[in-house]
Amino acid sequence: MIARTDACPADETGVLRLGNATGLTCRECGNTVPLGPFYACDQCFGPLEVGYDFPRLTRADIEAGPKNIWRYAALLPVPQDIASRPTTEPGYTRLIRADGLAAELGMRRLWIKDDSGNPTHSFKDRVVAVALAAATEMGFKVLACPSTGNLANAVAAAAARAGIRSVVMVPANLEEQKILTTAVYGGTFVTVDGNYDDVNRLASELAGEHEDWAFVNVNVRPYYAEGSKTLGFEIAEQLGWRLPDQIVVPVASGAQLVKIDKGFTELTELGLVDGKPWKVFGAQASGCAPVSDAFAKGWDVVRPVKPDTIAKSLAIGNPADGPYVLDVVRRTGGAVADVSDAEVVDSMRLLARSQGVFGETAGGVTVGVLRKLLADGQLDPDAETVIINSGDGLKTLDAVASSVTVPAAIKPTIEEFEQFHG
Ligand SMILES: *Cc1c(COP(=O)(O)O)cnc(C)c1O
Numbered sequence: 368m369i370a371r372t373d374a375c376p377a378d379e380t381g382v383l384r385l386g387n388a389t390g391l392t393c394r395e396c397g398n399t400v401p402l403g404p405f406y407a408c409d410q411c412f413g414p415l416e417v418g419y420d421f422p423r424l425t426r427a428d429i430e431a432g433p434k435n436i437w438r439y440a441a442l443l444p445v446p447q448d449i450a451s452r453p454t455t456e457p458g459y460t461r462l463i464r465a466d467g468l469a470a471e472l473g474m475r476r477l478w479i480k481d482d483s484g485n486p487t488h489s490f491k492d493r494v495v496a497v498a499l500a501a502a503t504e505m506g507f508k509v510l511a512c513p514s515t516g517n518l519a520n521a522v523a524a525a526a527a528r529a530g531i532r533s534v535v536m537v538p539a540n541l542e543e544q545k546i547l548t549t550a551v552y553g554g555t556f557v558t559v560d561g562n563y564d565d566v567n568r569l570a571s572e573l574a575g576e577h578e579d580w581a582f583v584n585v586n587v588r589p590y591y592a593e594g595s596k597t598l599g600f601e602i603a604e605q606l607g608w609r610l611p612d613q614i615v616v617p618v619a620s621g622a623q624l625v626k627i628d629k630g631f632t633e634l635t636e637l638g639l640v641d642g643k644p645w646k647v648f649g650a651q652a653s654g655c656a657p658v659s660d661a662f663a664k665g666w667d668v669v670r671p672v673k674p675d676t677i678a679k680s681l682a683i684g685n686p687a688d689g690p691y692v693l694d695v696v697r698r699t700g701g702a703v704a705d706v707s708d709a710e711v712v713d714s715m716r717l718l719a720r721s722q723g724v725f726g727e728t729a730g731g732v733t734v735g736v737l738r739k740l741l742a743d744g745q746l747d748p749d750a751e752t753v754i755i756n757s758g759d760g761l762k763t764l765d766a767v768a769s770s771v772t773v774p775a776a777i778k779p780t781i782e783e784f785e786q787f788h789g
């Protein structure tokens with residue numbers, strides 16, 4: 368990879384500073400390179416991950432921070448004054464005690480981390496905010512991405528807030544709600560005749576052509592991925608600085624799941640929570656289940672598939688972090704499972720009916736896998752469990768449109784009310 372020192376604002380020693388981050392380390396061979404817009408190891412092409420030298424940090428230090436992800440700025444690869452810059456300020460979403468859903472499923476203690484409460488209504492605002500902060504320090508002026516939908520929303524909004532250009536690419540067959548909620552922010556918006564993996568390939572080619580564009584999930588992916596640690600940090604803090612016994616996470620590229628586990632590990636190492644075991648479970652839709660498939664077959668590698676599912680936000684057939692998901696779930700004693708589209712819709716409705724939370728298809732996948740793994744006996748109904756609702760049902764209305772009944776209008780009279788609804 369070519370060093371782009373020209374684009375990197377450096378201090379007097381010529382070193383890019385990103386908070387307490389110290390460099391990028393290859394997840395395969397351990398080779399370390401300086402911070403910069405690098406994502407693949409120059410020795411073995413393995414993915415790079417941010418390393419840190421964390422300061423001593425107390426719960427009180429974090430609790431004194433803003434009610435968004437920047438309260439954890441010391442644990443992220445971002446400038447430490449990030450909270451005073453123009454960002455979408457994602458995070459610190461609700462952790463809901465889900466007694467209604469727990470009762471339906473025969474569970475004792477269940478929580479929903481409801482990330483539909485983010486600025487563009489999905490967890491992607493977290494990863495984009497961190498990618499943008501790092502990219503800005505590296506001198507990038509354009510924020511770009513290939514997306515399955517939610518990332519497009521988050522990039523377009525974050526760039527608009529920061530006053531820079533966005534270039535966003537999505538498969539043309541995306542949900543109309545996600546198309547509109549991207550277009551409204553302005554920026555360059557490209558719909559592509561192809562699936563996500565086609566769009567991703569195009570983005571990789573463009574990233575080679577436009578070295579001054581920060582593709583959040585390509586050339587600045589190591590920083591982007593770190594944003595998902597904040598889900599783990601918040602869950603622990605909102606549980607009163609405790610870790611749950613079990614967590615169920617939706618899997619597209621797999622980065623979210625891997626980084627939640629990393630977040631739990633870092634909190635433990637920093638002494639911010641008491642050490643204890645936790646189990647991580649991954650959720651996929653059967654129409655795009657390459658990681659679940661590899662888990663079931665006992666493989667270490669993930670064989671790419673062609674996605675065909677209503678859970679479009681999870682429709683990545685060749686997931687970059689798939690092998691690392693397998694590592695995490697096997698190390699912690701979890702599992703990866705998948706559910707059919709019919710079960711996704713049924714689970715979206717169960718979540719809404721029992722708990723008053725309208726999650727998107729990815730939420731239906733997660734609840735569906737929760738049910739399946741409880742039935743299989745792989746999840747313990749008596750253990751404290753957290754599930755992630757990563758997006759908003761308003762963005763995937765078509766998924767439920769044909770299965771909910773919209774009543775015919777009545778005349779505004781008592782008689783008609785009694786006749787039809789009494
Ligand atoms: C992108 C996305 C995910 C999965 O994220 P990965 O880190 O790619 O696994 C889950 N849920 C929703 C709603 C998403 O948009």
Ligand SMILES: [Zn+2]
Nearest residue numbers: 393396408411
């Ligand atoms: Zn390497």
